[in-house]
Amino acid sequence: MKDFKFIPYSKNLVSRARELRKEETSAERFFWNEVLKDKKLLGLKFTRQKPIDNFIVDFYCASLGVVIEIDGKIHFAQKSRDRERDEILKQKFGIKVVRYKNEDVLNNLEKVIEDLVKRLKR
Numbered sequence: 001m002k003d004f005k006f007i008p009y010s011k012n013l014v015s016r017a018r019e020l021r022k023e024e025t026s027a028e029r030f031f032w033n034e035v036l037k038d039k040k041l042l043g044l045k046f047t048r049q050k051p052i053d054n055f056i057v058d059f060y061c062a063s064l065g066v067v068i069e070i071d072g073k074i075h076f077a078q079k080s081r082d083r084e085r086d087e088i089l090k091q092k093f094g095i096k097v098v099r100y101k102n103e104d105v106l107n108n109l110e111k112v113i114e115d116l117v118k119r120l121k122r
Helices: 011-022 026-039 079-093 102-107 109-121
Strands: 047-052 055-061 066-071 096-101
Touching: 011 047, 011 055, 026 047, 026 055, 026 066, 026 102, 026 109, 055 079, 066 079, 066 102, 066 109, 079 096, 096 102, 096 109, 102 109
Parallel strands: 066 096
Antiparallel strands: 047 055, 055 066
16 A cells, blocks of 8 residues: 555545535445444544545545445446546555445445455455
8 A cells, every 4th residue: 555644636626525525325424423433443534525636535544545435326327437436546546445335335234344344454
């Protein structure tokens, strides 16, 4: 993993990221409140709707260089775009992207957490 103390981002995304925090999906809100907020997961600090480069990611853990994306139906239509974005984040910044579906977060949270913990410990 590359050690970036500061990862550049487009300043134009700051206000949009703020809007997205207010307009989060039910799966994102649930995941944030139940799993990530207040360092609940393994004592790790996550930020939500974080601008990185020219993108806004759902959740970001700077200490591990990991992004967590909670994908709704729109992502089924843009899989290649998502893969391209994930690859850019990996190549430019050494960031690992982990993706889960809204349905899995809402209906099978324990399995999602179990999988995520395994991935974070690798």
